[in-house]
Amino acid sequence: MFMLAKRFLVPAAVLLPLACSSEASDGAGVGEDIGDDALIVPEDLTVMALPGGNGVLNVIALTLRKGPTNTELYAALRNDGDVPACSAAVSVELYDKAQRSLASGINGLLTQHYYRLTDGSGAIAACVGPGDVTMAAVTDLPSDIVIEDVGYVVYRCPYFALDVVPIxxxxxxxxxxxxxxxxxxxxxxxxxxxxxxxxxxxxxxxxxxxxxxxxxxxxxxxxxxxxxxxxxxxxxxxxxxxxxxxxxxxxxxxxxx
Known part of the structure; x- marks a missing residue:
């Protein structure tokens, strides 16, 4: 069991910066979510960070849905700290409303920004910089999950805090x-x-x-x-x-x- 925390909330009027663009996609078809300004779907889902497990990265939007073959989770996270999060990932665990574990998954967090290590190696790192929005897809959750039964998503974000400079x-x-x-x-x-x-x-x-x-x-x-x-x-x-x-x-x- 986990300690129950305050439900994740973001005011619906706050527009979230997309990592690439927030304009309408040229030629986009009309989907069921167009015009839907919800930040969390299902809207009664509680999303919380594992205490001490997310560092500078915080979930700002999330979709849990049935996919063609599996249950799928899509998340947007923002770096609210002052250090880059390098080689970052997000792991999630789903619980029902009685706080029983249903499933878990993990995937890497994506970024548009690159950095070079300052240790003289010349190595390049993909890092989520301060203020950046990153996204991840966990598309291999069990197909038999009943979306309406999921009450909580608990997440944590492992990453490396490296000495890097942007390039x-x-x-x-x-x-x-x-x-x-x-x-x-x-x-x-x-x-x-x-x-x-x-x-x-x-x-x-x-x-x-x-x-x-x-x-x-x-x-x-x-x-x-x-x-x-x-x-x-x-x-x-x-x-x-x-x-x-x-x-x-x-x-x-x-x-x-």
Whole structure:
């Protein structure tokens, strides 16, 4: 059992900054969540941090829903501290209304910002900087969970607090939503602004409602190598829950400088 804490609340009028953009997605289809300004869904769900387990990262929006094959959880978190959170992840545990554990899961937190370690190694780290919003998808929760039975989501955020300095990194631009019979996909460009080549690039795009709550996730990956100053055109797979906004996060394998 866990100690019951105050229910997570954020005023509905506060707009949350999306990591990529908060404008309407070009060509976005009309989904059930368009016009829905809820920050937590289901709205009676209590979301709380494990005491001492989240550090500078706090959940600001969350969706728990049934997916095509599994129960899915999408979360947006913000770094409310003054240090970067590097190689961060979020783990979640679901409890029913009687505080009995139902399931747990973990996944990495995504970022648009990159840093270089100051130890002389030249190593590059992906970190969630102060004020940044990050997102994560946990899409492998058991399919037999009854959403209405879930009363609490308890989360914790492991990460490394490293001595780093910010650098130019990977940037996602020109993101457009393209809706077809299979759902909504996203196209765009990934720019390599690093001083090293990037291989196996990928882009993760979250569809979101107007206040930044993630609704679903789409992925694109490639086997190309992008030289410094180069770019890669991508197209993701589809989401079945498009929204009026999106947030895009790049990744890749960095060559040694």
């Amino acid at each position: 130019d990194g990977l940037t996602v631009t020109q993101v457009k939503a393209v809706t077809g019979g299979a759902g909504t996909a996203y196209t765009g460009m990934l720019l390599n602004e690093l001083d090293v080549a990037v291989s196996n690039p990928s882009v993760t795009v979250f569809s979101a409602n107007r206040v930044g709550r993630p609704l679903g996730v789409a992925f694109a990956s490639g086997t190309v190598q992008i030289p410094p100053g180069g770019s890669w055109a991508f197209e993701t797979d589809t989401v079945d829950t498009p929204g009026p906004a999106h947030a895009a996060y790049p990744a890749g394998a960095f060559a040694t400088p």
